[in-house]
Amino acid sequence: MSTGSPRQLWLLPVLLITVIATALGGLLARDLYSEPVTPPPATVVATSPSPGPPEEQPGPADVRGTADAVVHPLYHTLRKLLQTYFNAVNAKDYAQWSSAVTYERQTNQPEQKWRDEYASTKDGNIVMHRVEARGDGTARVLLTFTSTQAVTDAPQELPEPCIHWNVVWAFSTEDGEWKLAAGPASATPQHEACG
Template structure:
């Protein structure tokens, strides 16, 4: 007759000495239960206990998950942290935060539109190049025309005539003579110089032209004004405008005033 294990209640297989479930031995000394197994034992009870255990474990896991989610949400809310403008719900899913955009993507920044102002290009006329001024020659006493200034000897001529006419104004006979050749020096002695130029003051000396002569000298055509006492002026003039020719001998810069030809005569007019 069939019997059941007195330890776990599993039905005993025929002629089996040990329980197929808990491996308890079936001995004659242990009382065995006959007929039907008690309601709390057998395979149905084992299945029920397993299901109950699984349910309990599931509940514990859900409770722990909720506790973790609550802790994470609390930390995020306290620090006002955001995951691309969202937060976690009670089930651990990312949801948009209140007042934030519903898009799950992070907001993108766009630069403000640049305003382009179209202006017409302005063109300023190119100024004409300033002509290079020609070198100016002369001083407060002696000047020279632009045409005469083109001669290579112009500077030497101005220097010579400046010294010559200043010597007359200063009544400096030696300096006056030093600006002339020996032939020219013989034309005027010291007494004649003192008498002829005792009241003379020359001004407005202008070199009008510089031209070579047939005998190799350089003719300086000069105009100037002289002021003097009536007794010392030509035809008793106190102001005279002169046009004379100075024949220059030598090579620039060593030029001297030479004796004029016998046929040459200066011209003059009253001021």
């Protein structure tokens, strides 16, 4: 009875070791590439923070997001844009503000008009609640924030030194970059006096 040639005897263990090594390599690669995504940054808030006492208004100027907003693919891009926008308002920096908005919005709010309207404004307690993107290069953000201002710089319909805003702001791409746009959603905010 023949047990096979010596060449055939060593081929089977080598083939078996190769198959086992390949399977183990595949399992290791799967584990390596299926690491959980890093948790959202520290800018996540559960809900809108409760306003502090009047002397602490408008609150922190950093733009934060709820868990719902943070998971949206556009969150970081639009958050950075909003941070530029609010930093510009707080610093009274029209050039910086202009870099965050569309050309149409700049045209509707030339520098002197902008300076007159935001002369005493400070914004804070800024929270992105929801981000909705559309396939046509536009998006909307549900946003809340608090502003403080001289009563003379407040909206005519709400002449108050401190206002809580609940807005839906429009965004669009212009020259390949996201910008805060003019639009009906941005033009009709809901707001109420602090207190």
